[in-house]
Ligand SMILES: [Ca+2]
């Protein structure tokens with residue numbers, strides 16, 4: 474049993490001894506040593522250095538009257554397993570270039586250095602190190618950024634709301650302040666724009682509602698001092714008024730159309746000019762339609778009757794249009810000429826399809842032409858035969874033909 478306890482104690486002592494010297498790799502008689510490759514890789518040291526604030530002197534190290542060494546609480550760079558641990562310790566203690574009692578910054582030389590403890594690995598974020606120039610600058614930038622943003626926001630908000638052209642450039646301050654100003658300004662500008670857009674929508678609908686009720690505009694005080702709001706209200710109002718006017722104009726136009734069809738003009742009185750105009754527009758449209766109708770009737774009639782006959786219409790104006798249409802038909806002249814020519818040539822009767830609508834005319838003139846042809850033939854015969862008797866014979870023959878034609 475005693476043997477086992479002894480072995481355990483020995484093992485413990487050996488292990489403890491290993492732990493105690495693991496971080497420093499052992500020191501020489503001066504209490505210092507060269508930086509190991511491992512420590513160099515970690516960035517903990519570079520060359521020969523001392524531990525426990527050493528440097529050969531024992532004045533800083535605590536000792537008892539018996540000479541037993543007490544583990545010194547003062548740290549050296551090699552006491553840390555990583556640079557993050559160095560920084561954590563440095564920050565916890567609140568050290569700086571001028572407050573460096575453990576000589577972590579000044580490499581044990583006790584001098585004021587750069588505020589960066591031990592050997593910083595390249596690329597390390599120096600802003601993590603409290604009181605380092607990088608952190609001080611970083612904090613200043615953050616502060617400038619924040620104050621810039623704070624200053625830019627209300628200006629942007631106002632400009633966005635007032636619908637002024639966006640200008641997010643700060644004329645003074647650091648670069649960080651300017652960046653912050655632009656950020657704050659843009660945020661404010663967007664908010665202001667959103668706010669005024671919503672208010673303008675409301676102003677438009679308010680104006681529209683008033684315009685539906687009355688013709689006189691009355692802009693609320695809440696809208697009158699903002700150009701955009703005022704214009705929105707006016708636009709809504711005018712839209713409603715225009716819509717009402719359009720509806721009324723349409724009614725007057727329809728009324729005019731009805732009257733125009735009846736050929737009874739009864740234009741409204743004591744109404745706005747626009748409504749009278751609308752009425753007349755409708756009236757004239759109806760009259761134009763009637764005119765077209767009677768002109769066409771007259772024109773068509775010209776194909777079916779040889780001579781104009783007054784139609785049975787109880788309106789002199791309409792009769793006038795009818796007659797105008799009748800007389801405007803020049804096609805019948807062509808048809809008549811074609812029929813006459815066919816007859817004069819002594820050809821047999823044949824109505825060309827293009828003259829179908831004017832068959833009456835064509836036939837009439839054909840017969841006239843044929844009569845002329847036959848008379849011509851007769852004259853020729855008479856000239857050839859000579860004498861009164863032959864002439865009388867032909868004349869009788871002609872009479873016979875005409876009589877027969879009339880019966881037929
Ligand atoms: Ca030290």
Ligand SMILES: [Ca+2]
Nearest residue numbers: 578586587589
């Ligand atoms: Ca330093």
